Amino acid sequence: MxxxxxxxxxxxxxxxxxxxxxxxxxxxxxxxxxxxxxxxxxxxxxxLTEYGKQLAEKQKFRVSYGLRESQMRNYFLKAKNSHEATGQAFMSLLERRLDNVVYRLGLAGSRSVARQLVGHGHIVVNGRKSATPSRQVKKGDVIAIREQSQNSPMFAELEKTLSQHETPYWLKMDPKKREGIVSSAPKDLDIPFDISLVVDYYSKTVK
The missing domain is CATH 1.10.1050.10 (Ribosomal protein S4/S9, N-terminal domain)
Structure with a gap:
């Protein structure tokens, strides 16, 4: 694309x-x-009708996280069946995707680039290569650049990028080691979307 x-x-x-x-x-x-x-x-x-607003907000979420519609529906169903509030659980599932965490840590400039880094084997989780962008990370997981990829040209400007990057509160980044840790669960996130509209949309369209 x-x-x-x-x-x-x-x-x-x-x-x-x-x-x-x-x-x-x-x-x-x-x-x-x-x-x-x-x-x-x-x-x-x-x-826009109310449904139109819900659809538009859902599309923003889907495109922003780079997901297929089937993936969004599956995440909604998991969130709906969790013990948490559906909106909170939905956001947590999206935010804890490995490709999103790589992006949030500042190791990639966008989620699409992060997805490529993960898919091509440049990222390790707890010291082991993980090539699954949808992998759900958990508290305590350590995400880093694979040792063999450290000197790759794609990371040439990383030091400068990390010095200007603001990591969200639930992640901690060590710029010198080029690794981050999931320090807590992502809750009460400051996002430019209305998750309630997305939940309303799927509540009507997914049974």
Missing amino acids: GFNTKEKQERALGEKLNLKPIRSFSEKSASTRRPYRPGVHGQARRR
Whole structure:
């Protein structure tokens, strides 16, 4: 998926989702230059029904985390059947994906890049290579760059990146070791989405 496709997704959803590292928030971003939906009628005002709002919010979540619709539905069902509030459990499942944690730690500029790093075997969990982006990490897990990949050109600017990166409270990052630890469960997250709308959407469409 190239620049144009990902930027069109952001424009269509009306949200900058950092689908492309750095560019999403730069002046070159299509969302900045053309802050309206793609297409002939992109600048026309659009009134959304309540269902439309729920669908739009769900799409933001799905695209932001880079998931298929079937994966989103499965996460919802797991969250619904958990002992936690559905919205909280849903967010926890998404945030504890290994590819997302690699992104949150600052080891990758976007979730799509993080997914590639994991899939290509550049990431280890507790000292062992893990090539499954959807792996659920837990408290105490240590995530790091594989020793054989440390000198790869893809990590050439990592020291500078980590010095400017803000790690969420539930993760701790050691820039010198290039490794992070899951210090707690992700709760009460500060996210630019309304998880309640997503829960409402799936409550109506998934049985």
